[in-house]
Amino acid sequence: MFLRKSTALFLIIVTALAVVSCSDDSDDVVQPGDPFASIIETFGLESLGSIPYPPDNGFNAQRIALGQLLFFDPILGGESAPWIKSAAGKDPYRYRANDVACATCHHPTLGFADGRNLGAGVSGAQFNDMDLGPQRVVPGPSLVTGDPVGAEPRNSPSILNAAFNGKDSHVPVWDSFQFMDGRVEKGLDEQATFPITSRDEMAGDAYGPDFTQEAARDSVTERIKNIPEYVARFKQAFPADVTSADDITIEIIGKAIGAYEREIITPGSRYDQFIDGNRDVFTAKEKEGFDLFFGKALCGDCHSGPMLSDFTFRVQGVGDAYEIPDFEGKNGEGGDFGRFHADEIELADQKFGFRTQTVRNAELTGPYFHSGSAGSLRDLMDFYNRGGLGPDDISNETLEALGIERDPSIRPLGLTDAEMDAVIAFMKTTTAPVQAGPSGLDLTKVPERVPSGLLPPGIPTPNKPGPYLPGDEAELD
Ligand code: HEC
Ligand code: HEC
Numbered sequence: 001m002f003l004r005k006s007t008a009l010f011l012i013i014v015t016a017l018a019v020v021s022c023s024d025d026s027d028d029v030v031q032p033g034d035p036f037a038s039i040i041e042t043f044g045l046e047s048l049g050s051i052p053y054p055p056d057n058g059f060n061a062q063r064i065a066l067g068q069l070l071f072f073d074p075i076l077g078g079e080s081a082p083w084i085k086s087a088a089g090k091d092p093y094r095y096r097a098n099d100v101a102c103a104t105c106h107h108p109t110l111g112f113a114d115g116r117n118l119g120a121g122v123s124g125a126q127f128n129d130m131d132l133g134p135q136r137v138v139p140g141p142s143l144v145t146g147d148p149v150g151a152e153p154r155n156s157p158s159i160l161n162a163a164f165n166g167k168d169s170h171v172p173v174w175d176s177f178q179f180m181d182g183r184v185e186k187g188l189d190e191q192a193t194f195p196i197t198s199r200d201e202m203a204g205d206a207y208g209p210d211f212t213q214e215a216a217r218d219s220v221t222e223r224i225k226n227i228p229e230y231v232a233r234f235k236q237a238f239p240a241d242v243t244s245a246d247d248i249t250i251e252i253i254g255k256a257i258g259a260y261e262r263e264i265i266t267p268g269s270r271y272d273q274f275i276d277g278n279r280d281v282f283t284a285k286e287k288e289g290f291d292l293f294f295g296k297a298l299c300g301d302c303h304s305g306p307m308l309s310d311f312t313f314r315v316q317g318v319g320d321a322y323e324i325p326d327f328e329g330k331n332g333e334g335g336d337f338g339r340f341h342a343d344e345i346e347l348a349d350q351k352f353g354f355r356t357q358t359v360r361n362a363e364l365t366g367p368y369f370h371s372g373s374a375g376s377l378r379d380l381m382d383f384y385n386r387g388g389l390g391p392d393d394i395s396n397e398t399l400e401a402l403g404i405e406r407d408p409s410i411r412p413l414g415l416t417d418a419e420m421d422a423v424i425a426f427m428k429t430t431t432a433p434v435q436a437g438p439s440g441l442d443l444t445k446v447p448e449r450v451p452s453g454l455l456p457p458g459i460p461t462p463n464k465p466g467p468y469l470p471g472d473e474a475e476l477d
Contacts, residue, residue: 047272061438067260075452078206108444111364117372119152122204155372170305183342189258229451269432289426313353317394
């Protein structure tokens with residue numbers, strides 16, 4: 001099932017990059033009697049403005065460049081194994097340790113998501129060009145224990161524009177909600193210290209049976225301290241905090257990664273131009289989609305403000321078509337309780353609540369929803385049009401039994417096919433390329449090399465493509 005959207009997605013990306021027109025600098029002209037002005041005001045619609053920076057981590061070109069290297073460096077992934085290490089230099093494309101980087105699941109060629117319904121992290125050494133997107137083999141064997149490492153319990157969201165996330169409001173704040181259940185409340189710098197501590201994501205079985213988050217963070221910090229190029233770059237980027245390797249902490253590593261992520265933004269879409277007053281950039285169909293989105297289709301009840309998200313938690317009743325019994329964020333019966341799990345005691349009344357996600361760049365970031373259950377934007381529209389009342393959605397009976405109500409804005413909409421197409425056409429107007437970084441730095445480029453010397457995800461394997469098979473290590477003797 002992971003394969004179904006891959007080809008389409010690649011084509012969409014290529015087409016989108018080719019046709020996106022941006023930065024039309026013509027004067028903003030709002031016509032008298034402009035029918036769109038009141039919608040724009042009512043729903044707080046804004047083009048992307050300036051990035052909210054944390055007070056202790058303002059714009060800094062060296063931090064951004066350093067963060068980009070860390071983001072693509074599999075040295076943050078936990079697992080290695082002695083036989084893999086002994087293979088160093090023989091065929092680095094084939095015999096790889098530390099096979100997962102942030103970019104494995106947030107890759108520039110996949111809209112800074114991964115094109116899969118559920119994320120795939122540590123999964124045993126494989127050929128590098130099969131490590132990305134729907135091809136990634138899951139479950140793969142842990143290199144340390146051989147135990148299978150399964151898929152992530154949730155869909156990997158795009159991190160495009162995550163700098164503009166809000167917190168219970170559509171207003172962008174630096175200490176924003178991250179994750180679909182909002183369990184990170186201090187923005188990108190804090191979030192960046194979590195993936196390395198999760199078994200399915202980046203840790204694998206590297207840290208033994210008595211695994212703690214601290215053990216993973218200490219180990220990653222230690223690895224970074226032992227790479228001279230990283231130490232030199234940390235000293236340059238954080239001169240007040242880092243004067244020797246020992247000053248590098250996991251918080252500072254998080255700040256560097258956050259500094260990079262904050263700049264991965266896509267201003268200047270046709271949507272932004274439209275909001276800024278240039279109403280001619282939309283076709284008639286896109287204008288119809290805009291009207292429907294904020295009218296009959298009810299999308300604007302939750303998707304509002306600069307990110308087209310209100311950053312509140314809503315019960316939609318999107319189903320999970322999978323079972324991950326040992327996932328602590330599950331109810332043990334295959335259902336993901338969402339917000340409830342961000343803090344089981346205080347949020348007990350928020351079962352099945354998920355954070356409203358952004359609509360920006362949705363064209364590039366499928367599959368959709370926390371479970372990846374909508375493979376295409378049409379599937380997504382079908383969900384909303386049936387009011388979440390399909391056989392695979394969470395039923396009213398299930399919700400009622402838990403004392404939960406579906407959000408009143410999720411109800412059958414009676415949209416025609418043509419109307420759904422119009423809403424999709426409207427959503428696609430938000431697609432835009434990532435802006436250039438400082439001094440023209442290409443923030444979407446996979447670095448040719450990273451300081452660890454490991455291979456960043458998505459570099460093609462020159463020969464012998466195919467998955468790693470147990471027993472292949474015998475070739476190394
Ligand atoms: C194995 C795949 C995988 C890897 C590797 C991974 N992520 Fe993620 N990422 C996810 C998934 C899945 C979620 C959603 C989890 C949730 O909401 O509970 C997520 C969520 C996020 C978010 C939140 C976005 C938002 O708007 O809420 C950010 C930011 C992020 N990841 C950054 C990173 C960084 C930085 C790294 C590396 C340190 C990383 N990710 C590594 C899969 C991955
Ligand atoms: C009641 C509030 C609400 C309404 C109404 C609503 N949404 Fe959403 N939307 C959400 C929430 C919450 C999520 C995340 C749900 C999840 O992951 O389970 C979401 C997710 C999305 C996503 C992102 C999916 C992804 O994975 O990136 C898109 C696109 C989207 N909605 C479009 C729409 C459209 C189009 C409409 C109108 C037809 C609409 N929404 C109506 C709350 C709402």
